[in-house]
Amino acid sequence: MLDAAVLTFARRGYRAASMDEIAEVAGVSKPLVYLYLNSKEDLFSAVIRRESAALVAALTAAVEPGAAADRRLWSGLKGFFSHTAEHPDSWAVLHQQARTHGEPFAREVAAMRAEIAEFVTDLIGAAAKEAGCAGELAEREVAGVAHALIGAAESLAEWANARTDEGASGEWEHSSAKDTAATMMNFAWAGLGRLMGGARWTPGGLVDRVGPPGAVG
Amino acid sequence: MLDAAVLTFARRGYRAASMDEIAEVAGVSKPLVYLYLNSKEDLFSAVIRRESAALVAALTAAVEPGAAADRRLWSGLKGFFSHTAEHPDSWAVLHQQARTHGEPFAREVAAMRAEIAEFVTDLIGAAAKEAGCAGELAEREVAGVAHALIGAAESLAEWANARTDEGASGEWEHSSAKDTAATMMNFAWAGLGRLMGGARWTPGGLVDRVGPPGAVG
Amino acid sequence: MLDAAVLTFARRGYRAASMDEIAEVAGVSKPLVYLYLNSKEDLFSAVIRRESAALVAALTAAVEPGAAADRRLWSGLKGFFSHTAEHPDSWAVLHQQARTHGEPFAREVAAMRAEIAEFVTDLIGAAAKEAGCAGELAEREVAGVAHALIGAAESLAEWANARTDEGASGEWEHSSAKDTAATMMNFAWAGLGRLMGGARWTPGGLVDRVGPPGAVG
Amino acid sequence: MLDAAVLTFARRGYRAASMDEIAEVAGVSKPLVYLYLNSKEDLFSAVIRRESAALVAALTAAVEPGAAADRRLWSGLKGFFSHTAEHPDSWAVLHQQARTHGEPFAREVAAMRAEIAEFVTDLIGAAAKEAGCAGELAEREVAGVAHALIGAAESLAEWANARTDEGASGEWEHSSAKDTAATMMNFAWAGLGRLMGGARWTPGGLVDRVGPPGAVG
DNA sequence: GATGAATGAGATTTCATTCAT
């Protein structure tokens, strides 16, 4: 029943998806939907919660627990892109619908994002420690970078899905998730490394405010 | 009148925003809205086009023409974050509403995004030349990176706006735009430099001059 | 200005014809229409009155004053069919629109019909006298026959116009009006003659209740 | 529910009849009307079809199958006038509204009219054979006469209804239908007889066996 | 437990009509 809701919300959007259609897609009668899930809002919330949890679970399950920070990020990204590629409707609901139809729903997605942000933040902290991190990273700066990273990943996920829609599906998806994750790593890891090394970009060029010398000009 | 529409669409969402409310906010009668803008769809399109153009104009105006690539990106980002911070409703409409309510609207935003993507792509090309770019960047890789960068910026803009809503406004905004742009530079510039230098991340660590791009194990 | 109204009412119908369109067709501004004719209802009334008068005038002008009754009917019918063929929009307004959009308008057409009915009634009276009419024709019977005759003519006019729309126009119209009038005469005149002769149809066959013998079996 | 629609369409006209009023008259809520009949157009179509069928059925049922042509016409007319007198709203919808509000509806009435016209045409053919018909009736002439006859009957039906509205109702209606049918027979039958006998009216008077029909001077 | 049948509230859109100039 929630599956039907995910599908319909993704295809039609929150407002345009009618309870009639959801019930029909689910193969049950409308009053039954109201019996189990009290209202359209509740139904949408339930959908968001379930899909959020599934995405977070996929991400969490994908990371290799004891590995180095870069490998943990790499495997997490692979998990994320695989999941969004394999469940495009779910991703569409979370990424597009849930954030555009009122505060209550947006908050639920924000919570999911916060969870992922925490995962990324921890990762950065671990990486800093591994790197014998010289510079102390301001909490606000780390949060900003985490959000940037997440946003980049989301954007890439959407872009990859759009490309997949046009082309074939199936086996390709898997390799696509890997490629996308690689692009993310190439884009993000060097910047993270620099940051942890204490280097900062300024209008005058990259400078090393703290830590061992050796900054790139 | 378009201002009222921007405000209402941002606060309520496309579907939930009623023409009644828009007219009321605009301080005119509903038939007048229909006289000038033929339908709700047309009104939304007009809003999207105006706000898109404004955002692109702000970005374009902000970038320093003859400067080095990093400064160009830096100034462009400042322009972008300033505009999104000063016009949060406009940004909400473009980023959240316009992309989730039907192909026609999504296409208009996609066009704007493509324009920005081209700006970023050009920038990457220029930076590569400046850096005496060793590696040849595959077109698809550049496109991916551009999308990642844009997504990161969008995400940061949203994040910054959300923080601003809670805190004070005014002067802080300006510095906030600068801070956000700095975060973006720190996050993105080093990664771009690496990439242009031909370095690639692989599961085994960073390597220089690996084979054809996209062939990660 | 009334011409524009006739055209628009005929093409669109009373309700679907908007004052905007009428004003545009007339080549004047809407307030001007309201200045001369106070409201849509008044405008429609004015149209009906003018077209009614024109039709009655055409009919009246067509009859040969001193001729025998059958020639008077014949010439009147020719006038009627010519007018309706030459002014199809006018006829459409009178025959179709005016009778279907509320009592007030229907009354105006009823008045025109009454005028024509009187013309026919007089004619029947004259014919009766000419024929040395034996039977006294009940007033109600004459009225009924007059309405039947008018209805038949109206139906033929519509039918003829519909055929003309499909085929060519111009010269043909005139001969068509003659043909149609001839059909009417062939259909109606014999019946009228019988009636005036006092013959009546009964379930048992035609009987001569009054007057000279010689009824057709 | 269709009854309510018939009543309202007849009283107000197609455009002026609001779905609100129809629902109220039917004693149900508006959405229910839309549930059973999808739109105002569909509702009107359904009404036209039902009332058309009822009228044709009444006419068909009334005619005595094996009787002579004049009796068949007589009984058919009685059936027609009885039905229109007993269901004045139905008749108003068919005769006035359905023909003036757009092609789709007009076509449905035209189909009904065609059915009746065929009945009349057959009748004329039968009468011609019975009368040992001398003259060959041109197809176009027969069609014209059939339309004239139908128009006369329609006009009489309307006239009779208008008179009934003013006067009393009940028993009188029945005798009225008979009277009206008698008027029609008196008006039409003699003319038909003449026509079948080959007689034609010309501006010079009635002549027998003139040349090809339609060639009046 | 499950549903067919029904509705209140509200959406977009149109149009006859009027001022201020």
Next chain:
DNA sequence: TATGAATGAAATCTCATTCAT
């Protein structure tokens, strides 16, 4: 005189939601 600009009122249609069974 003539009109550009504006609106009150009402139309069709949709949908989340609920009883009676």
